[in-house]
Amino acid sequence: MYESMFGNTRRIAEAIADGIRxxxxxxxxxxxxxxxxxxxxxxxxxxxxxxxxxxSRPESRAEAVVWAGNEQKHLKLDDAWSDSGVREWLADGSPRSAGWSAPSRRRRSAAPRTPSRSSPRTRA
Known part of the structure; x- marks a missing residue:
């Protein structure tokens, strides 16, 4: 299952599905x-x-719709975009009501943060 506003996440989902298929x-x-x-x-x-x-949140999806309306951004909404996203699907208990169980953890990158140019650690 995927959520995609401009098609990028859909294309990744399709590639993953093709591999599993x-x-x-x-x-x-x-x-x-x-x-x-x-x-x-x-x-x-x-x-x-x-x-x-x-x-994504309702506000960020609404902003994406505005961006798609701006011709200078060259963005097109994905054919399957929705007002409701994965956040809402998870929050409303849909996985539990379907009898599924799985660990749900918010994953963050383990990559070290890159200091900014103004950081004292980067000064000579």
Whole structure:
């Protein structure tokens, strides 16, 4: 299942699905059609864009719609974009109501932070 405003996350989801499809059957479903998820899944992989370092919110999705309307940005909304996203799907208990259980942890990059030019550590 994926959420995508401009198609980038969808394209990554398609590539992952294509790789898995070599070994197992795969259904690729946008979050707006989450009610179509089969009840007998072996694994559920969820992909979502990051908006301001986290899952998208209604406000960030509304801003994306505005950006798509700005011709200078050269953005087009994905055909399957939705007013509701992965954040809302997880928050409303959908995985639990479907009988699924999984660890849900917010993952952050373990990469070290790069000091800014004004940082005292970078001065000679």
């Amino acid at each position: 070599l070994q197992r059957p795969v259904s690729l479903i946008p979050v707006g059609q989450a009610d179509r998820l089969p009840a007998d899944v072996d694994a559920l992989i969820i992909g979502a864009p990051t908006h301001a370092h986290g899952l």
